């Protein structure tokens with residue numbers, strides 16, 4: 001152990017004219033909650049992971065963080081460190097998911113680039129109607145992702161740094177969404193089609209207007225919207241009209257799935273800590289289902305998908321059969337996420353979602 | 369902003385198609401080609417592939433000086449009359465956030481992502497003398513604490529910026545990603561070699577509260593990118609001198625490469641603003657007045673080399689080679705050189721930003737000159 005050094009101010013001065021102490025104050029040198037901890041590198045090539053740091057006295061993740069500053073979890077708290085402001089989500093159940101640290105490392109190890117990892121040279125030569133339908137879909141997917149970047153990045157200042165694994169994961173989630181935004185913007189521009197009609201605003205509103213809490217945001221954004229987007233991407237990965245379209249969708253699916261994994265894990269954790277939360281979550285999801293169903297009654301997205309899967313306007317009836325199946329899969333995906341989170345929606349599913357689940361006898365029509 | 373489709377070239381075939389579709393009960397009123405339709409963009413995989421800056425075409429590349437986009441629609445898209453005004457964007461004036469080449473900076477960030485888990489040779493670390501290890505861990509604790517100022521605060525501003533200015537938003541998102549890795553890599557360093565976390569920074573100003581509180585993006589960016597990150601970058605660039613193994617060297621080298629992009633963003637934004645909105649120069653100079661006070665007296669709090677703090681003492685130990693008084697005194701001398709370097713680099717950045725007149729007309733803090741010439 002090193003002795004603390006307190007030296008009187010000597011005669012030296014710095015360029016600013018201030019006296020320079022002979023030696024620095026070392027009173028901090030024994031300020032630690034647990035010395036002698038050594039984290040280990042993963043044995044099978046995973047390197048030094050963030051979860052590997054949760055050992056010894058640092059293993060505990062408390063249920064509540066009693067301060068609103070950036071104290072790293074496990075550091076020796078400075079008396080009078082004060083509050084920075086923000087960071088008002090101080091309870092574990094408001095944000096935690098056990099898988100957050102793992103998902104963070106996974107996002108980094110699976111990083112990719114739309115610039116170099118998509119065979120853009122294959123994205124040309126489609127018939128005009130299919131190309132335009134792709135551009136419409138790209139406009140909407142790009143906007144979904146753009147809204148997501150706004151939403152997640154806006155919450156970061158509210159989430160306590162004491163749960164840094166969550167903040168780390170959400171940083172990758174924002175970055176993933178940014179990649180989806182630019183990936184589909186690039187796709188829309190690669191043949192000049194560009195951005196077409198903006199997406200209906202109902203779901204964007206349901207995701208942005210979540211003053212109630214981060215968990216509510218997660219429900220709207222990653223239970224409902226993400227289930228739809230992931231299902232669309234799965235169909236595009238299989239039936240996309242060009243190799244570039246299939247590759248872009250296939251690349252994006254794991255990114256979407258990480259967000260879904262965090263979301264289900266988080267909601268399940270929240271309910272396990274506070275079972276009464278499930279009541280409010282159910283009501284909330286009812287509202288989001290309504291917004292999503294209303295957006296889908298607008299025919300633009302489903303018509304674009306029908307053109308893509310029907311390989312043109314002439315094949316739209318066949319395409320619409322695929323779209324019905326897609327929407328059915330969307331609701332199935334959504335329900336399975338709810339179930340995994342211990343939030344059974346099967347008995348309280350909204351009417352329009354039940355219709356989609358049944359395979360819909362008719363394509364969505366514009367409502368009067 | 370152009371929000372009209374230009375169908376002439378395609379109108380005949382499309383009308384036929386749409387009529388056929390409509391006969392089958394589809395609406396298809398959205399199926400109209402835009403102005404640039406058919407203008408193919410080829411990318412060269414050997415020249416970095418299809419980059420964000422490559423797709424700037426037609427109305428989609430028009431960046432409005434003032435944005436009326438309140439629905440969050442992608443720039444250049446056609447509007448829906450019934451879209452909700454969910455944007456609530458406070459940044460809707462181009463000069464407030466814009467810079468040249470933000471797309472390039474974003475794409476560079478994408479290409480230069482790294483992994484703190486596997487790109488740092490953790491296994492090369494060997495046991496260090498106790499005082500050195502404690503100093504490393506204290507510095508790592510400081511850095512893991514302050515790094516995410518630069519993630520949380522840009523996060524807030526991304527959410528408040530219209531998507532018509534998506535390029536700076538995209539860069540700031542890449543910065544959040546970088547900062548997450550920095551927060552994480554310094555936490556890892558604290559645990560990687562048999563130490564642990566040390567002491568929290570002792571006051572809120574020191575942990576960057578002024579950056580959180582800024583009410584204007586440029587004010588925030590000057591404090592964060594020019595001041596805070598500029599100071600930290602100078603430290604990272606000294607990494608070679610305060611590293612005791614290959615792992616630490618790698619950490620500082622990789623973090624410095626990220627940090628230089630963040631600083632470049634701030635410099636280029638100030639440069640754009642000072643060129644396009646000279647009326648704001650006086651206001652920016654007043655932010656720089658405060659920043660310079662912080663640089664000299666330590667009121668800003670992002671500077672690990674700021675004397676009297678645990679992190680500066682840790683630097684003295686690391687630079688001198690131990691806590692023995694002679695070594696520490698040597699280290700403190702080197703730390704003084706670090707502070708000089710910080711000041712010199714700050715002056716250079718402000719000049720590049722187009723605000724160098726303050727060093728000619730006597731406005732800059734007089735002590736800066738003493739540091740530069742010392």
Ligand SMILES: [Fe+2]
Pocket residue numbers: 518547597626627630
């Ligand atoms: Fe940074």
